Amino acid sequence: QQPVQSPQAVILREGEDAVINCSSSKALYSVHWYRQKHGEAPVFLMILLKGGEQKGHEKISASFNEKKQQSSLYLTASQLSYSGTYFCGTPSGGSNYKLTFGKGTLLTVNP
Amino acid sequence: DGGITQSPKYLFRKEGQNVTLSCEQNLNHDAMYWYRQDPGQGLRLIYYSQIVNDFQKGDIAEGYSVSREKKESFPLTVTSAQKNPTAFYLCASSIDEVRASDTQYFGPGTRLTVL
Numbered sequence: 001q002q003p004v005q006s007p008q009a010v011i012l013r014e015g016e017d018a019v020i021n022c023s024s025s026k027a028l029y030s031v032h033w034y035r036q037k038h039g040e041a042p043v044f045l046m047i048l049l050k051g052g053e054q055k056g057h058e059k060i061s062a063s064f065n066e067k068k069q070q071s072s073l074y075l076t077a078s079q080l081s082y083s084g085t086y087f088c089g090t091p092s093g094g095s096n097y098k099l100t101f102g103k104g105t106l107l108t109v110n111p
Numbered sequence: 112d113g114g115i116t117q118s119p120k121y122l123f124r125k126e127g128q129n130v131t132l133s134c135e136q137n138l139n140h141d142a143m144y145w146y147r148q149d150p151g152q153g154l155r156l157i158y159y160s161q162i163v164n165d166f167q168k169g170d171i172a173e174g175y176s177v178s179r180e181k182k183e184s185f186p187l188t189v190t191s192a193q194k195n196p197t198a199f200y201l202c203a204s205s206i207d208e209v210r211a212s213d214t215q216y217f218g219p220g221t222r223l224t225v226l
Contacts, residue, residue: 002153030209032209032214032215034217040219040220041201041217041218041219041220042154042201042217043217044214044215044216044217047214087153087154089154089215091209095167096208096209097142097144097159097161097205097208097209098156098159098169098209099156099209099215100156100170101153101154101155102153103151103152103153104153
């Protein structure tokens, strides 16, 4: 089942913070976060594991809500380079290999 | 340098022709994947392969075929049966299972346009 991302788009000024959410109808085993710039491949940012452990980007963090049905990605003191579309991917289909991705959140950071 | 290569970056074909997209990785990853990306649709899984000589259908496999004869290579053929083949195609790979703690790494993509 495809996770739902919110908001669909957000515009920031450089230095401001942002939160992007990824929601599922079932408890999430892990959440994989990527950022994609226009015309380029998605770039891995971080994994949030079911125990709350995080692996990846130093300046980006994430968390689960209490029921582990929603993950939030926190971007603090945003930089111009943070602009792009953010995707969350969650394990799905009973397979240990499949990720199902949300439709993305477009983040624009202006000077 | 280790990574995933896809070629060509842009590909044009006439309607009704089959076309094969290349994906090669030198990361020594066991698993490989093909995704299709359309505007506003995110990434949709076409096929994936856990090991050599084995592959499974993803969510939108109709009109596509794959092979996995070598660990490093996972070519995708877009057949004439695919009704709307124009899209951005992304190949990815992972060391092992992504459910727990591994993740997928993406190639640069091939933009296919069918005229």
